[in-house]
Amino acid sequence: MANAPHGGILKDLYLRDAGKQDQLRAEASTLPSLVLTDRQLCDLELILNGGFSPLEGFLNQKDYNSVVKDIRLANGVLWSMPITLDVSQKEVTDLKIAPKQRITLLDSRDYEPLAILTVEDVYKPDKSFEAKNVFGADDSAHPAVHYLHTIAKEFYVGGSLQAVQPLSHYDYVSNRYTPSELRAHFKKLQWTRVVAFQTRNPMHRAHRELTVRAARQRKAHLLIHPVVGLTKPGDIDHYTRVRVYKALMPKYPNGMAELSLLPLAMRMGGPREAVWHALIRKNHGVTHFIVGRDHAGPGKNSQGVDFYGPYDAQELCEKYKSEIGIEIVPFQMVTYCPDSDEYLPADEVPEGVKTLNISGTELRRRLKTGLPIPEWFSYPEVVRVLRQSHPPRDQQGFTVFFTGLHASGKNAIARALQVSLNQESTRSVSLLLGENVRQELSSELGFSKRDRDTNIARQAFVAGELTRAGAAAIVAPIAPYDEARQKARKEIEKYGGFYLIHVATPLSECERLDRDGVYERARKGEIKEFTGINDPYEQPKNADLTVDITKQSIAQAVHEIILLLEKDGYIGSK
Numbered sequence: 106m107a108n109a110p111h112g113g114i115l116k117d118l119y120l121r122d123a124g125k126q127d128q129l130r131a132e133a134s135t136l137p138s139l140v141l142t143d144r145q146l147c148d149l150e151l152i153l154n155g156g157f158s159p160l161e162g163f164l165n166q167k168d169y170n171s172v173v174k175d176i177r178l179a180n181g182v183l184w185s186m187p188i189t190l191d192v193s194q195k196e197v198t199d200l201k202i203a204p205k206q207r208i209t210l211l212d213s214r215d216y217e218p219l220a221i222l223t224v225e226d227v228y229k230p231d232k233s234f235e236a237k238n239v240f241g242a243d244d245s246a247h248p249a250v251h252y253l254h255t256i257a258k259e260f261y262v263g264g265s266l267q268a269v270q271p272l273s274h275y276d277y278v279s280n281r282y283t284p285s286e287l288r289a290h291f292k293k294l295q296w297t298r299v300v301a302f303q304t305r306n307p308m309h310r311a312h313r314e315l316t317v318r319a320a321r322q323r324k325a326h327l328l329i330h331p332v333v334g335l336t337k338p339g340d341i342d343h344y345t346r347v348r349v350y351k352a353l354m355p356k357y358p359n360g361m362a363e364l365s366l367l368p369l370a371m372r373m374g375g376p377r378e379a380v381w382h383a384l385i386r387k388n389h390g391v392t393h394f395i396v397g398r399d400h401a402g403p404g405k406n407s408q409g410v411d412f413y414g415p416y417d418a419q420e421l422c423e424k425y426k427s428e429i430g431i432e433i434v435p436f437q438m439v440t441y442c443p444d445s446d447e448y449l450p451a452d453e454v455p456e457g458v459k460t461l462n463i464s465g466t467e468l469r470r471r472l473k474t475g476l477p478i479p480e481w482f483s484y485p486e487v488v489r490v491l492r493q494s495h496p497p498r499d500q501q502g503f504t505v506f507f508t509g510l511h512a513s514g515k516n517a518i519a520r521a522l523q524v525s526l527n528q529e530s531t532r533s534v535s536l537l538l539g540e541n542v543r544q545e546l547s548s549e550l551g552f553s554k555r556d557r558d559t560n561i562a563r564q565a566f567v568a569g570e571l572t573r574a575g576a577a578a579i580v581a582p583i584a585p586y587d588e589a590r591q592k593a594r595k596e597i598e599k600y601g602g603f604y605l606i607h608v609a610t611p612l613s614e615c616e617r618l619d620r621d622g623v624y625e626r627a628r629k630g631e632i633k634e635f636t637g638i639n640d641p642y643e644q645p646k647n648a649d650l651t652v653d654i655t656k657q658s659i660a661q662a663v664h665e666i667i668l669l670l671e672k673d674g675y676i677g678s679k
């Protein structure tokens with residue numbers, strides 16, 4: 106038998122409201138509506154499917170105060186995380202949010218109605234108090250505190266929900282199970298004792314060993330239950346992680362383990378989060394839950410000290426264990442002992458015995474540089490998935506962004522660079538020359554600062570997308586303003602390499618080389634806002650390379666760019 110839900114009854118609002126769906130859908134189209142944020146969508150899904158039982162809606166003020174202060178709902182039931190619906194003053198006014206008002210909650214991706222909220226109250230939270238009590242400190246180095254102060258809006262709306270329809274998912278649909286579905290699945294498999302493993306990271310051999318040990322100790326089956334909602338900023342994306350989990354699953358003996366994805370928005374709340382995770386797993390029918398070292402830890406505070414002690418989460422779970430109603434399996438991380446070629450829990454390694462580990466940072470470095478990742482650490486199938494998502498530099502995209510005056514030689518260098526890069530077979534090379542962009546992308550723009558900034562932002566967007574896709578993008582606008590160039594760098598560096606090349610040929614030489622006579626016309630005042638004549642050009646301060654065709658040939662300039670790209674590993678194989 107699966108574990109009893111928290112509070113005794115599984116609040117699967119989809120099942121509860123199934124008979125009224127047509128009526129609710131019709132009503133939803135007549136009500137004021139609120140478009141949910143990503144975090145709110147995750148929370149809504151788990152309220153509606155019963156993952157957050159006994160909640161049937163977003164917390165009203167009484168429950169909120171009680172959860173924040175006493176870690177329980179106003180009726181005394183243990184609940185550690187405030188699940189709130191934040192709204193702005195404008196939304197309160199525009200939607201006339203007030204007690205008894207019914208509001209349709211919409212999916213931000215397709216504006217489909219998901220639920221109807223019956224408002225109980227609207228209240229202004231004391232966010233600092235919430236931060237201190239729930240997360241242990243009002244310190245914005247904590248991602249959830251940062252969210253609270255900078256993203257969450259100023260009011261919370263409490264109220265109960267009715268389910269209109271489930272959220273649509275388009276990724277890994279067959280691996281997503283609601284609590285009711287998972288309970289049915291366990292029943293079909295005849296699983297009665299199930300240990301759940303929570304993770305937001307890729308899994309390697311150590312995790313496989315740890316989970317099998319937990320299953321063995323408790324004579325249970327295993328549920329790998331990773332979070333695919335929102336995790337810590339900077340984490341590996343869930344698409345990659347799910348491919349990793351799928352590559353790992355065959356490493357368990359047949360029938361031992363199942364994979365199910367949890368659409369949770371994590372808060373990285375350490376001890377409070379561990380209790381919350383345990384309650385969520387209990388609602389999914391699980392009987393045992395692994396809580397490791399530094400469970401859901403957010404890292405260091407603004408003083409450089411860990412927010413939580415390594416075992417705080419285990420201790421809080423222990424304190425509330427009779428109410429949590431799921432057996433906590435506290436676990437030390439296992440570590441590899443090369444001499445005996447085995448994994449042992451860190452506290453069971455005999456003194457003096459050599460151990461090996463590869464940290465997350467070291468793993469990322471090896472992925473980046475293409476260095477080997479040993480088989481004792483991970484499975485080749487897992488490493489293959491990670492390498493596909495983290496290709497080495499010679500398979501990543503980059504942008505070479507030229508800036509310089511008209512007729513400075515930037516177009517000639519850009520064309521020659523394209524030809525030179527075309528010799529490499531590894532990437533497609535796209536060239537965006539200023540004049541072509543002005544025709545194809547920016548034909549309605551003029552040469553005011555605002556229009557030039559828009560023009561550069563468009564090129565940065567296109568170059569960013571090409572870079573993300575692994576291509577080489579060469580852009581060659583005049584780009585006279587530093588701020589626009591910096592923004593382009595920031596946008597593109599998210600996806601791959603970025604090189605700002607300043608073609609610093611002096612104006613006099615540009616005028617001499619100008620074949621179309623545009624400088625002459627600008628000097629006569631026939632062309633307004635012409636860069637270098639009657640419009641500014643801000644010299645770049647952070648160019649990766651400066652070239653000048655009065656000092657070097659086109660071939661030499663191209664070669665210097667090639668040398669830069671080679672140094673960073675984008676071309677040539679090491």
Ligand SMILES: Nc1ncnc2c1ncn2[C@@H]1O[C@H](COP(=O)(O)OS(=O)(=O)O)[C@@H](OP(=O)(O)O)[C@H]1O
Binds near residue numbers: 543
């Ligand atoms: N007022 C004024 N100022 C500067 N340039 C002008 C102007 N009017 C037309 N042109 C011609 O437009 C070409 C493309 O300019 P850009 O799009 O690169 O300019 S910007 O980056 O948006 O500032 C640019 O050509 P290239 O330098 O060959 O790309 C200019 O010759």
